[in-house]
Amino acid sequence: MNFLINETSMKTSKKTIVVKLGTSVLTSGTTKLDRAQMVEIVRQCALLHHQGHHIIVVTSGAIAAGKEHLGLHNIEPTIANKQMLAAVGQGQLVREWENLFKIYGLHVGQMLLTRADLDDRLRFLNARDTIKTLLKYRIIPLVNENDAVATSEIKVGDNDNLSALVALLADADQLLLLTDQLGLFTGDPRNNPDAQLIPEIQKITQEIHELASGSISGLGTGGMATKIESAMIANRAGIEVVIASGHKKDVIIKAANNQSVGTRFSSENTRLEARKNWIFAASRSSGKIIVDAGAEKAIVHNGSSLLAKGIVATTENFSRGYVVSIVNQAGQELARGLVRYKKVDIEKIKGLHSEQIEAVLGFEHGRVVIHRDDLVLL
């Protein structure tokens, strides 16, 4: 097996960065959204955006914004009450962000997700397409959990874990978890004045998990424990993670420029290796796509994506989002990859130019059938 995959599309000095903002940062420990703090965050995101980076904001704070709007500061924190507050607050929260990003001439796009959206392959791919299209149009995605409709079975539960899933969705380079502490300490600084900041973590061991406890401020959900879970998920996918204070000057800019800030969790794998491992380890091939000699050459020698034009036939009834084998007409398996169209649709578009896909199917999931970043040569 050879892992010669075209890496050019993955290597870029422009990063995709997921910035997760906890309630603790957005309220600065008060019962209201801290607009001055939000302005400061938007300034940094806009600067990085204008430098060409892609910024995705995972924003908590809907429940806090709902409490503020209704003046219900001492309401009992039952699930029903929190859902009601989120339903009221989400609109308020997004409006605040929208107005602030507008100062810098930037548009935002809201994405409210639940675990069910991310567990289901099709919905995962649809969410991935949406986030990538927002980025392509240079719009800032604003993501939160869809608290108003999510019951415990379909909830991610906390925005730390949600942000790791969003980083996977967006194929991000970095996940920045901004909170009210400088980073991960050797114990919770709220009740341990001798706790020391840990600047760098190479491997998340059981000992690291034990340092991190839940939230006791009454503002956030999960505390450091969920941030470590999030770091594990992202690191495993080859994404670097930084936990830092949202109040530290220029924290987002510093983290993006690899300057020392907070606690950095460097990933053992590169993103590309992690993706290739996943395509092989996690999935057996669900079907075959037989390609002509031109497509074989383009995929094997030129590092190209698989286009409809080079497809001759398909076998088995696979769906969109599954891993399939790319096979030449002599029956030799050339590669495996994550397919963007289901078998019945490929049968309709095989041999056609990419520009014809939408006219034939009535929709389009992109111009390629398997993108080169989702493809591993054998």
Ligand SMILES: Nc1ncnc2c1ncn2[C@@H]1O[C@H](COP(=O)(O)OP(=O)(O)O)[C@@H](O)[C@H]1O
């Ligand atoms: N080892 C640790 N280092 C730093 N903070 C910790 C640690 N263990 C627990 N915490 C707590 O985690 C809190 C941050 O998490 P949380 O309250 O959920 O905030 P956020 O809204 O930013 O997600 C800190 O205020 C701190 O009390």
Ligand SMILES: N[C@@H](CCC(=O)OP(=O)(O)O)C(=O)O
């Ligand atoms: N989705 C919720 C926040 C959930 C959450 O994880 O909060 P936090 O620990 O402050 O990031 C909200 O918008 O209020």
